[in-house]
Amino acid sequence: MNPFVGKVLLYKLQNHAEEYGISHLRGEIMQLVKWDESLALGVEPFDDHHRHLVGLLNETYDLLIAGEKPSCMEEVIDELIDYATYHFSAEELWMVKLCYPKREEHKKQHEEFSSRVVAFQRELILNGGTSTVEVLGFLQRWLVEHIKGSDGEYSRFMHCGAN
Numbered sequence: 110m111n112p113f114v115g116k117v118l119l120y121k122l123q124n125h126a127e128e129y130g131i132s133h134l135r136g137e138i139m140q141l142v143k144w145d146e147s148l149a150l151g152v153e154p155f156d157d158h159h160r161h162l163v164g165l166l167n168e169t170y171d172l173l174i175a176g177e178k179p180s181c182m183e184e185v186i187d188e189l190i191d192y193a194t195y196h197f198s199a200e201e202l203w204m205v206k207l208c209y210p211k212r213e214e215h216k217k218q219h220e221e222f223s224s225r226v227v228a229f230q231r232e233l234i235l236n237g238g239t240s241t242v243e244v245l246g247f248l249q250r251w252l253v254e255h256i257k258g259s260d261g262e263y264s265r266f267m268h269c270g271a272n
Contacts, residue, residue, distance in 0.1 A: 141249050148253070151268065152264050154199065155199070158195075158200075162193060165185060173245065183233060186226070186230045186233060189226060190227065197222075207267065218255060221251075222248075225247060228244075229244040
C-alpha cells in the first residue's frame with residue numbers, strides 16, 4: 110500500500126478513535142514525518158531548522174487531510190519556501206566556511222527541493238493543488254532521505270574534524 114494512502118486511512122480512523130478504542134493515539138497518527146533521533150545530526154542550529162521544516166510539512170499535510178481549501182495552504186507553503194531558503198543558505202554558508210567537498214552536489218539537491226516546492230505552490234494557486242498528494246509524498250521522502258543521507262554526510266564530516 111502507498112504509505113500516503115495509509116496515512117489517509119489512519120486519519121479516517123482517528124475520526125472514530127473513541128469508537129475503536131484508539132483515542133490514546135491521537136496526535137501520533139497525523140504526522141506525515143515524525144521527528145525522532147534518527148533525524149538528529151548533532152549540529153544544533155541545523156537540527157532546529159530541520160525540526161521546523163518537518164513541522165511545516167506536517168502542517169501542510171494536516172490542512173490537506175482536513176479538506177481545507179487550497180487557499181488555506183498557501184500561507185504554510187509560503188512559510189515552507191521562505192524557511193527552506195533561509196535554512197539552505199545557512200547550510201551552504203557553513204559548507205563553504207568548512208571547505209566541505211560535496212557542497213556543490215548538496216546545493217543542487219537544495220535547488221531541486223526548492224524548485225519542486227515552488228512548482229507545488231504554482232499548481233496550488235493556478236489549479237487548486239490537483240497534485241497535492243504526489244507533491245507531499247515527494248516532500249516527505251525528499252526531506253527524510255536528505256536529512257539522513259546528504260545532511261548526515263556533512264554532519265559526519267564536521268564531527269570527524271575534517272577541514
